[in-house]
Amino acid sequence: MSNKYDKFLHSNGVPYAFLEVPVAFLDELIPEGANWSAKEDGQKNVGEYSIGKNYSTDNSKVIISLSAMEADTYRTPAVTYDDLQDWETWLDTKEYTIDNWLTIAEQNTLLASKAYGLGDE
DSSP states (O other), X not given: OXXXXXXXXXXXXXXXXXXXXXXXXXXXXXXXXXXXXXXXXXXXXXXXXXXXOEEOTTSSEEEEEOEEEOSSSOEEEOOSHHHHHHHHHHHHHTTOOGGXXXXXXXXXXXXXXXXXXXXXX
């Protein structure tokens, strides 16, 4: 049976999802009740929480990893479909649907573009 998050599943069995947003989105507060933010010490904004941020050359956009808290001291890219569901529920309220999410290949294509410092397009 297929799951809507299967397209983000890497061959290592871990789903990786990314999102390109305006830099101002980094100031949005993450929800305290989400599974992926539950181990946080206090409420953080997306910029404080996100790992692996890649900024466009004009610094107007940034690609963030939809991450999950692994322990009190570190986070990794989202490791379960439940984590992705929590991201989806919250991002839907910010008008970012799963259709806006990027797979690893889509992120790599975007990072290879002129907008992110490489390529001609």
